[in-house]
Amino acid sequence: xxxxxxxxxxxxxxxxxxxxxxxxxxxxxxxxxxxxxxxxxxxxxxxxxxxxxxxxxxxxxxxxxxxxxxxxxxxxxxxxxxxxxxxxxxxxxxxxxxxxxxxxxxxxxxxxxxxxxxxxxxxxxxxxxxxxxxxxxxxxxxxxxxxxxxxxxxxxxxxxxxxxxxxxxxxxxxxxxxxxxxxxxxxxxxxxxxxxxxxxxxxxxxxxxxxxxxxxxxxxxxxxxxxxxxxxxxxxxxxxxxxxxxxxxxxxxxxxxxxxxxxxxxxxxxxxxxxxxxxxxxxxxxxxxxxxxxxxxxxxxxxxxxxxxxxxxxxxxxxxxxxxxxxxxxxxxxxxxxxxxxxxxxxxxxxxxxxxxxxxxxxxxxxxxxxxxxxxxxxxxxxxxxxxxxxxxxxxxxxxxxxxxxxxxxxxxxxxxxxxxxxxxxxxxxxxxxxxxx
Amino acid sequence: xxxxxxxxxxxxxxxxxxxxxxxxxxxxxxxxxxxxxxxxxxxxxxxxxxxxxxxxxxxxxxxxxxxxxxxxxxxxxxxxxxxxxxxxxxxxxxxxxxxxxxxxxxxxxxxxxxxxxxxxxxxxxxxxxxxxxxxxxxxxxxxxxxxxxxxxxxxxxxxxxxxxxxxxxxxxxxxxxxxxxxxxxxxxxxxxxxxxxxxxxxxxxxxxxxxxxxxxxxxxxxxxxxxxxxxxxxxxxxxxxxxxxxxxxxxxxxxxxxxxxxxxxxxxxxxxxxxxxxxxxxxxxxxxxxxxxxxxxxxxxxxxxxxxxxxxxxxxxxxxxxxxxxxxxxxxxxxxxxxxxxxxxxxxxxxxxxxxxxxxxxxxxxxxxxxxxxxxxxxxxxxxxxxxxxxxxxxxxxxxxxxxxxxxxxxxxxxxxxxxxxxxxxxxxxxxxxxxxxxxxxxxxxxxxxxxxxxxxxxxxxxxxxxxxxxxxxxxxxxxx
Numbered sequence: 001x002x003x004x005x006x007x008x009x010x011x012x013x014x015x016x017x018x019x020x021x022x023x024x025x026x027x028x029x030x031x032x033x034x035x036x037x038x039x040x041x042x043x044x045x046x047x048x049x050x051x052x053x054x055x056x057x058x059x060x061x062x063x064x065x066x067x068x069x070x071x072x073x074x075x076x077x078x079x080x081x082x083x084x085x086x087x088x089x090x091x092x093x094x095x096x097x098x099x100x101x102x103x104x105x106x107x108x109x110x111x112x113x114x115x116x117x118x119x120x121x122x123x124x125x126x127x128x129x130x131x132x133x134x135x136x137x138x139x140x141x142x143x144x145x146x147x148x149x150x151x152x153x154x155x156x157x158x159x160x161x162x163x164x165x166x167x168x169x170x171x172x173x174x175x176x177x178x179x180x181x182x183x184x185x186x187x188x189x190x191x192x193x194x195x196x197x198x199x200x201x202x203x204x205x206x207x208x209x210x211x212x213x214x215x216x217x218x219x220x221x222x223x224x225x226x227x228x229x230x231x232x233x234x235x236x237x238x239x240x241x242x243x244x245x246x247x248x249x250x251x252x253x254x255x256x257x258x259x260x261x262x263x264x265x266x267x268x269x270x271x272x273x274x275x276x277x278x279x280x281x282x283x284x285x286x287x288x289x290x291x292x293x294x295x296x297x298x299x300x301x302x303x304x305x306x307x308x309x310x311x312x313x314x315x316x317x318x319x320x321x322x323x324x325x326x327x328x329x330x331x332x333x334x335x336x337x338x339x340x341x342x343x344x345x346x347x348x349x350x351x352x353x354x355x356x357x358x359x360x361x362x363x364x365x366x367x368x369x370x371x372x373x374x375x376x377x378x379x380x381x382x383x384x385x386x387x388x389x390x391x392x393x394x395x396x397x398x399x400x401x402x403x404x405x406x407x408x409x410x411x412x413x414x415x416x417x418x419x420x421x422x423x424x425x426x427x428x429x430x431x432x433x434x435x436x437x438x
Numbered sequence: 439x440x441x442x443x444x445x446x447x448x449x450x451x452x453x454x455x456x457x458x459x460x461x462x463x464x465x466x467x468x469x470x471x472x473x474x475x476x477x478x479x480x481x482x483x484x485x486x487x488x489x490x491x492x493x494x495x496x497x498x499x500x501x502x503x504x505x506x507x508x509x510x511x512x513x514x515x516x517x518x519x520x521x522x523x524x525x526x527x528x529x530x531x532x533x534x535x536x537x538x539x540x541x542x543x544x545x546x547x548x549x550x551x552x553x554x555x556x557x558x559x560x561x562x563x564x565x566x567x568x569x570x571x572x573x574x575x576x577x578x579x580x581x582x583x584x585x586x587x588x589x590x591x592x593x594x595x596x597x598x599x600x601x602x603x604x605x606x607x608x609x610x611x612x613x614x615x616x617x618x619x620x621x622x623x624x625x626x627x628x629x630x631x632x633x634x635x636x637x638x639x640x641x642x643x644x645x646x647x648x649x650x651x652x653x654x655x656x657x658x659x660x661x662x663x664x665x666x667x668x669x670x671x672x673x674x675x676x677x678x679x680x681x682x683x684x685x686x687x688x689x690x691x692x693x694x695x696x697x698x699x700x701x702x703x704x705x706x707x708x709x710x711x712x713x714x715x716x717x718x719x720x721x722x723x724x725x726x727x728x729x730x731x732x733x734x735x736x737x738x739x740x741x742x743x744x745x746x747x748x749x750x751x752x753x754x755x756x757x758x759x760x761x762x763x764x765x766x767x768x769x770x771x772x773x774x775x776x777x778x779x780x781x782x783x784x785x786x787x788x789x790x791x792x793x794x795x796x797x798x799x800x801x802x803x804x805x806x807x808x809x810x811x812x813x814x815x816x817x818x819x820x821x822x823x824x825x826x827x828x829x830x831x832x833x834x835x836x837x838x839x840x841x842x843x844x845x846x847x848x849x850x851x852x853x854x855x856x857x858x859x860x861x862x863x864x865x866x867x868x869x870x871x872x873x874x875x876x877x878x879x880x881x882x883x884x885x886x887x888x889x890x891x892x893x894x895x896x897x898x899x900x901x902x903x904x905x906x907x908x909x910x911x912x913x914x915x916x917x918x919x
Contacts, residue, residue, distance in 0.1 A: 354847070358843070363840045363861045371860040
């Protein structure tokens with residue numbers, strides 16, 4: 001039985017585990033119908049031209065997570081940003097781990113989707129926001145919607161800011177031979193609220209894991225949301241990450257994506273600007289080796305006047321890795337005075353590595369400033385020579401230059417400890433120790 | 439602004455197609471529809487050898503299996519391929535040695551277009567192979583060219599007289615099954631031009647062809663084949679205009695360029711098929727496959743000025759097969775009213791040290807949609823490939839759209855690829871600056887549009903640059919120039 005049939009037929013069993021009278025269930029039923037009609041996307045579709053999910057569909061994934069598995073904090077400590085105090089929402093094999101987590105209802109809500117679905121006090125928020133930004137059409141998003149049950153729920157009321165950043169961590173223990181996870185996150189920052197979130201998916205064994213995640217983020221007027229995605233997973237872990245962001249007047253949303261590992265990563269990052277004077281920032285660093293594959297698919301839809309968007313994606317590709325960047329900017333007729341900028345720079349280290357880049361503009365308004373740039377090249381030989389002539393070995397010199405290359409993106413990270421952590425991962429990736437932090 | 443965009447827009451909308459007139463020449467037309475008999479009939483009419491008939495039939499059979507492509511960013515009512523007559527030749531099929539014998543009415547047509555042959559013959563030194571409704575009517579300067587060993591004739595003549603050359607090269611760059619429209623063209627092409635430059639010869643003049651669609655309900659299926667042998671050089675000009683007609687007419691041409699070692703081909707196009715009226719009624723569907731193959735140290739340069747057609751679907755491409763070969767693409771695409779253009783290029787880097795340059799300028803006005811779609815591909819063996827692409831769009835009014843779809847696929851680490859694109863409108867400060875210096879707004883807009891397109895206009899041969907500017911005028915505002 002292929003994965004699609006298995007998922008569709010499991011939906012009946014899934015229905016036993018949720019409240020069928022909840023209004024959300026109607027949304028789920030609609031979504032499974034859409035997924036059934038469309039199935040998994042194939043390479044024939046323009047949006048999936050460079051990324052194939054065929055090999056994943058042949059694996060016999062178990063769809064329902066078993067009961068909570070206990071993990072010792074000391075064993076997984078290194079996956080947390082443990083240098084600073086944070087709220088933590090931790091899932092082990094898709095099941096909430098109360099032991100590892102630290103949630104709160106003190107002024108702000110940092111808790112679980114399952115409780116948001118079941119408790120009446122959250123019902124209004126769910127009705128207003130749930131599945132309102134996510135695509136109703138895209139088949140993998142529909143698949144997630146159909147099985148939406150668990151994930152992180154973060155609600156920041158007007159003028160509030162949580163005391164500390166929030167970490168969302170998904171761990172896979174390998175108790176199952178092959179596991180499919182479908183976390184569903186909802187993040188709402190009301191007017192003038194502010195929040196910082198770090199998200200990470202981590203597989204602890206060599207067993208196959210396939211995560212199809214959907215995150216919806218709503219930023220109210222003047223709200224500020226910082227979202228950091230750290231993707232440095234095992235070579236058997238695949239991730240399709242769908243993020244939908246809806247912004248209101250004068251809000252600022254920044255999403256940083258650090259892709260350093262995993263078998264297949266597909267990031268669908270969608271920004272919808274539903275107000276004026278909005279600032280959207282999308283930045284990413286990708287450093288890949290082996291046979292890894294990362295596909296960044298971004299969309300910024302300018303729907304109102306006087307907004308800005310900034311995109312900056314840097315990629316370094318070695319061995320047999322493949323990188324895809326597909327960035328789309330749409331500017332609607334009424335979105336005059338839009339300032340949209342998009343940049344994608346890539347360095348190829350090996351002849352077996354491939355880059356496919358497709359920066360796309362669709363402009364319907366005339367008084368706009370839209371530009372994109374894309375480069376593919378190598379490290380500057382002269383810069384390398386300069387460093388080596390000053391006694392820096394070639395390996396370190398190369399690493400230094402790559403640091404410099406990626407630094408633009410790191411500059412805007414607002415949590416210093418996270419920046420240090422990402423630097424360490426980059427150093428590890430490049431196989432060097434540089435004696436300073438950038 | 440003294441001369442507001444509103445006024446400009448109004449003027450643009452009411453601008454009638456100046457070249458819309460219909461020449462009354464009796465035509466010899468095949469019945470509508472397409473089947474194997476029609477393909478055979480076309481081949482018979484052209485007195486073609488059996489291998490050619492077979493070649494056409496193969497293409498036709500392949501075409502029947504194919505589906506019309508839908509990926510382009512254009513919407514239109516699909517042509518009814520059975521409602522088209524696939525062959526229409528001017529009745530009094532002339533074979534003249536001098537222009538005097540040509541039907542005066544036909545000459546009149548060209549005079550109205552401002553490209554009177556005799557004038558060109560005298561002044562510009564351009565040899566013109568005129569293609570009117572698919573059959574080559576007059577070829578000038580053939581004798582001068584023949585002295586140098588250059589073959590410049592209609593493709594049907596070439597099939598008869600130089601079958602070895604045609605057989606060797608036709609379909610090698612654009613295979614007959616390449617795509618839906620190329621296959622259709624391969625099956626039914628009625629005529630076109632053939633050009634062969636022998637080894638080491640530098641063609642002394644610009645070669646030129648004019649296309650016109652004349653007969654109602656006839657499709658134009660041109661086939662052009664240019665072969666530049668080792669170390670030769672040729673500059674080839676192609677221009678298109680079509681009379682005003684209400685039905686959409688179909689134009690599905692194929693152009694193949696072959697530049698052998700050290701050869702250089704410069705191919706320039708001015709396309710001004712009827713774009714439809716201001717309600718978007720009528721106009722030509724322009725679905726063209728153009729591709730060039732570069733061997734060692736060869737260079738192919740495409741320059742195009744696209745102002746016409748209701749729907750354009752055109753990607754002049756370069757296959758950079760030989761080491762050190764160079765591909766260039768310079769394009770201006772202007773769309774107005776309801777025109778839709780999806781145009782761009784493909785640069786396929788296969789050889790070492792290959793270079794390509796892409797400069798694309800899109801100008802959209804009215805309710806038109808203008809898309810750039812390009813592919814830069816570097817294969818894993820193409821060491822030191824270099825590409826520079828620049829796509830700029832200019833928007834006039836907020837009812838039109840400008841789109842960019844660049845595909846970049848790189849498999850070699852030594853490649854250096856740069857791509858940049860910008861979208862903007864004519865700046866008010868720019869106009870103000872001109873006004874301040876006593877240049878009125880109308881002239882200022884003209885100045886800015888001209889400056890915007892200059893990089894491409896500069897690449898056109900002299901004779902064409904003038905006409906191209908004229909076309910920009912007609913398509914945009916009547917004040918550019």
